[in-house]
Amino acid sequence: MTRKHFALMAAILLAPTLATAEDAVSPGVFTANNVWMMLAAALVFIMHLGFASLEAGMTRAKNTVNILFKNVFIICAGILTYYLCGFNLMYPGDFNGFFGFAGFGLDPGATGMSPAYADGGYTYWTDFLFQAMFAATAATIVSGAVAERIKLPSFMVFSTVFVALVYTVAGSWKWGGGFLDAMGFYDFAGSTLVHSVGGWGALIGAMILGPRLGKYAKDGRITPIPGSNMPAATIGVFLLWLGWFGFNGGSVLSADPELTSLTLVTTCLAAAAGGIGAMIAFTFVSSKPDLSMALNGILAGLVGITAGADVMTPLSAIIIGLIAGGLVVGSVLLFDRIKIDDPVGAISVHLTCGIWGTLAVGIFSTNPEHSFITQLIGVACYGVFTVLCASALFLGIKATMGLRVSEEEELEGLDYGEHGMHAYDVAPSSGSASPAPAKGAEGSYARQAALATD
Amino acid sequence: MKKIEAIIKPFKLDDAKEALGAVGIEGLTMSEVRGFGRQKGHSELYRGAEYVVDFLPKVRLEIVVADEQAEKVTKALEEVCSTGRIGDGKIFVSPVEQAVRIRTGERDEGAISQH
Numbered sequence: 001m002t003r004k005h006f007a008l009m010a011a012i013l014l015a016p017t018l019a020t021a022e023d024a025v026s027p028g029v030f031t032a033n034n035v036w037m038m039l040a041a042a043l044v045f046i047m048h049l050g051f052a053s054l055e056a057g058m059t060r061a062k063n064t065v066n067i068l069f070k071n072v073f074i075i076c077a078g079i080l081t082y083y084l085c086g087f088n089l090m091y092p093g094d095f096n097g098f099f100g101f102a103g104f105g106l107d108p109g110a111t112g113m114s115p116a117y118a119d120g121g122y123t124y125w126t127d128f129l130f131q132a133m134f135a136a137t138a139a140t141i142v143s144g145a146v147a148e149r150i151k152l153p154s155f156m157v158f159s160t161v162f163v164a165l166v167y168t169v170a171g172s173w174k175w176g177g178g179f180l181d182a183m184g185f186y187d188f189a190g191s192t193l194v195h196s197v198g199g200w201g202a203l204i205g206a207m208i209l210g211p212r213l214g215k216y217a218k219d220g221r222i223t224p225i226p227g228s229n230m231p232a233a234t235i236g237v238f239l240l241w242l243g244w245f246g247f248n249g250g251s252v253l254s255a256d257p258e259l260t261s262l263t264l265v266t267t268c269l270a271a272a273a274g275g276i277g278a279m280i281a282f283t284f285v286s287s288k289p290d291l292s293m294a295l296n297g298i299l300a301g302l303v304g305i306t307a308g309a310d311v312m313t314p315l316s317a318i319i320i321g322l323i324a325g326g327l328v329v330g331s332v333l334l335f336d337r338i339k340i341d342d343p344v345g346a347i348s349v350h351l352t353c354g355i356w357g358t359l360a361v362g363i364f365s366t367n368p369e370h371s372f373i374t375q376l377i378g379v380a381c382y383g384v385f386t387v388l389c390a391s392a393l394f395l396g397i398k399a400t401m402g403l404r405v406s407e408e409e410e411l412e413g414l415d416y417g418e419h420g421m422h423a424y425d426v427a428p429s430s431g432s433a434s435p436a437p438a439k440g441a442e443g444s445y446a447r448q449a450a451l452a453t454d
Numbered sequence: 455m456k457k458i459e460a461i462i463k464p465f466k467l468d469d470a471k472e473a474l475g476a477v478g479i480e481g482l483t484m485s486e487v488r489g490f491g492r493q494k495g496h497s498e499l500y501r502g503a504e505y506v507v508d509f510l511p512k513v514r515l516e517i518v519v520a521d522e523q524a525e526k527v528t529k530a531l532e533e534v535c536s537t538g539r540i541g542d543g544k545i546f547v548s549p550v551e552q553a554v555r556i557r558t559g560e561r562d563e564g565a566i567s568q569h
Contacts, residue, residue, distance in 0.1 A: 222502075222503040223503070223505060224499075224500035224501060224503040224504075224505045225500075226500045282502075285502050286499050286502070288499055290499065290500070290501060290502070292500075292501055293501060293502075332501060332502070333501075333502050336501070336502070336503065345501075
């Protein structure tokens with residue numbers, strides 16, 4: 001380190017002691033806070049990488065391009081709609097508590113870049129970006145549950161509207177300072193606002209869409225449809241865990257040493273306990289451990305702690321995680337029993353454990369003002385609203401554009417049906433693909449498409 | 455000439471290759487296949503639901519040899535690929551009409567000679 005570095009470090013470290021008598025956060029602390037928040041935004045972004053990998057691993061190879069495309073679309077559309085209207089729907093400023101809109105586009109205003117904006121926690125731009133990363137994760141939860149049979153354009157319409165309007169208006173009720181916030185409802189990093197909202201959407205989608213062909217036999221037997229790539233699924237879950245360092249750590253909304261460090265500890269303990277909890281719970285099903293269940297267990301623990309990561313003792317975090325791990329196993333088996341097909345277990349991880357995490361705040365929180373009843377009211381409000389909106393969206397799309405691909409396409413694979421390409425080039429070849437015949441001459445792709453409609 | 459087609463357990467591939475080398479066979483083709491015999495496959499579990507996997511991974515070896523070598527090749531494969539447990543596989547011997555060595559144009563015995 002050079003002399004210049006030492007001087008800069010000294011200035012930053014000494015800055016707090018040079019603060020004025022007013023409550024202004026010093027420039028050094030403001031910078032430190034903002035850096036952490038920007039890093040947190042990047043970590044939450046990594047969760048999209050995690051979701052993409054996990055979903056690709058848990059579904060079949062003939063649909064891999066399709067599921068990856070959906071994940072790619074969601075992050076792009078999500079950030080853009082959040083810029084266009086989402087941010088200002090979720091944080092409308094002064095509003096009636098139920099619905100407000102602070103205008104299209106972004107406007108940092110006079111204080112957006114100063115410590116006065118958010119108690120010195122971050123700038124307006126950081127605020128927008130961090131929240132934008134959260135928004136897109138709500139839609140990506142749905143993509144796992146509707147995988148392998150939803151039409152791509154239909155999903156794109158649903159997820160765009162869902163992130164832009166449903167997630168945001170609902171989010172304003174708590175994080176935007178709305179009526180649930182006034183009531184004392186608590187959701188630290190989004191067990192309800194992100195995970196259960198996504199989970200309700202996933203449940204409604206899976207129900208209206210129906211199960212994948214061949215999954216449930218008439219006599220009630222379940223035919224497993226194993227995922228195509230367990231390494232991808234595992235890497236995905238580890239990336240999600242990594243992303244959660246920012247998802248929860250950044251929800252402190254500053255780099256406050258005590259809160260951020262406690263939050264990361266409770267988060268990781270819950271994740272670990274979730275994994276073990278799922279492993280233990282699964283021993284009641286079979287003596288042979290299921291990797292995908294253990295992975296779901298880790299996520300269950302993470303979702304479970306997300307509502308109160310900053311108001312839990314480490315021991316409570318472990319208990320919450322263990323219970324979440326058990327719940328997710330039971331939930332996966334239950335949904336299969338009632339014939340709701342969820343290829344990746346999204347409903348069980350995000351809805352079931354999102355609700356559990358929210359209620360757990362009312363049970364375990366170190367803050368005596370948190371109450372189980374208030375948490376329950378919050379769960380119910382988000383449940384009713386999201387179910388209504390998701391139902392309207394899915395049914396409306398079903399009636400107009402159609403929701404589900406044809407039977408032939410589902411059997412052939414959505415990669416070919418929706419994208420005309422495949423993910424894995426396993427066929428032996430001469431080293432390059434053969435080009436299609438020149439325009440005018442009937443290409444084989446056009447010929448096949450024509451034949452398909454006969 | 456005779457074609458010897460052997461369907462064996464995948465982990466026996468290296469042993470088979472060595473055994474063939476020991477009886478003077480230096481060329482063969484292998485492919486990865488799936489199959490089952492009388493005893494069918496086995497059942498597996500995925501997220502709590504049981505399912506039957508009938509088609510188990512196997513390896514198919516194809517070797518073309520002169521008539522007089524067929525017997526010793528078959529015996530060598532039979533010995534080295536046997537584990538005594540179900541799924542060991544099968545060997546089929548069939549006649550070959552013609553063989554061509556693409557590089558040189560040699561036909562029949564010249565095409566499959568190992569020297």
